[in-house]
Amino acid sequence: EDKVVQSPLSLVVHEGDTVTLNCSYEVTNFRSLLWYKQEKKAPTFLFMLTSSGIEKKSGRLSSILDKKELFSILNITATQTGDSAIYLCAVGSEYYGGSQGNLIFGKGTKLSVKP
Amino acid sequence: DGGITQSPKYLFRKEGQNVTLSCEQNLNHDAMYWYRQDPGQGLRLIYYSQIVNDFQKGDIAEGYSVSREKKESFPLTVTSAQKNPTAFYLCASSIQLSNQPQHFGDGTRLSIL
Numbered sequence: 656e657d658k659v660v661q662s663p664l665s666l667v668v669h670e671g672d673t674v675t676l677n678c679s680y681e682v683t684n685f686r687s688l689l690w691y692k693q694e695k696k697a698p699t700f701l702f703m704l705t706s707s708g709i710e711k712k713s714g715r716l717s718s719i720l721d722k723k724e725l726f727s728i729l730n731i732t733a734t735q736t737g738d739s740a741i742y743l744c745a746v747g748s749e750y751y752g753g754s755q756g757n758l759i760f761g762k763g764t765k766l767s768v769k770p
Numbered sequence: 771d772g773g774i775t776q777s778p779k780y781l782f783r784k785e786g787q788n789v790t791l792s793c794e795q796n797l798n799h800d801a802m803y804w805y806r807q808d809p810g811q812g813l814r815l816i817y818y819s820q821i822v823n824d825f826q827k828g829d830i831a832e833g834y835s836v837s838r839e840k841k842e843s844f845p846l847t848v849t850s851a852q853k854n855p856t857a858f859y860l861c862a863s864s865i866q867l868s869n870q871p872q873h874f875g876d877g878t879r880l881s882i883l
Contacts, residue, residue, distance in 0.1 A: 659812070689871055696876040697774075697860070698813075703871050743812065757803075757828075758872060760812035 657682045659746050661761035669769050672734050676764045678744030679726040686747040688720055688727050689758065693741040701729070701742075734768045741765050772797045776861050776875035782883045783848065783855060791846045791878045793861035799873075800866035802844035806830060807858040807877075816859075819844055820866050848880060856881050 691698035702711045704720035720727045745758040774795045805813040815828030819838040833852025862872040
């Protein structure tokens with residue numbers, strides 16, 4: 656059965672800390688791995704990764720994929736209280752539900768950044 | 771601005787009642803999706819539609835129904851057969867047949883009266 660596992664499930668840090676969020680997967684016919692940030696409402700798209708070893712970066716956030724070991728990490732440096740959110744990892748599979756667009760989601764990591 | 775609009779934001783259901791959640795997008799996306807999110811859980815796929823007049827069951831379709839009569843609209847009905855409907859419902863859309871991310875609406879929170 657296809658699955659996506661995120662760790663830790665929750666994390667509390669102080670402003671200025673660096674955090675690493677983990678996502679491992681077992682998915683048939685992997686196509687892509689996506690990271691989303693969810694505050695109170697809609698998950699907002701952060702990164703999509705398809706190739707191993709190529710870091711994607713946006714400001715203080717960065718992510719990388721290892722297709723051999725089947726995992727990805729999301730790094731956040733110099734954390735701010737505005738980074739407090741649930742971070743969702745999702746994997747696209749060629750054949751999940753017969754649609755190329757379908758995603759399998761992990762349970763998310765709840766990050767709390769204290770002032 | 772292009773986006774996905776879900777309504778209402780909050781909805782209360784009485785026992786035995788069917789309720790319909792609205793999802794409209796003006797992104798010209800072919801594919802649309804409905805997810806359910808429970809506390810401590812990831813998003814679970816209820817139904818999806820790749821094209822107008824076609825839709826498929828996801829992992830937890832029992833007690834739900836959908837229609838896709840227009841490209842822009844993908845309403846979800848929570849029927850009385852769904853015994854535990856209290857959850858946060860998210861609608862998403864994406865460009866079909868391409869490696870593009872899904873974009874989400876702001877969600878509808880459904881509770882039982």
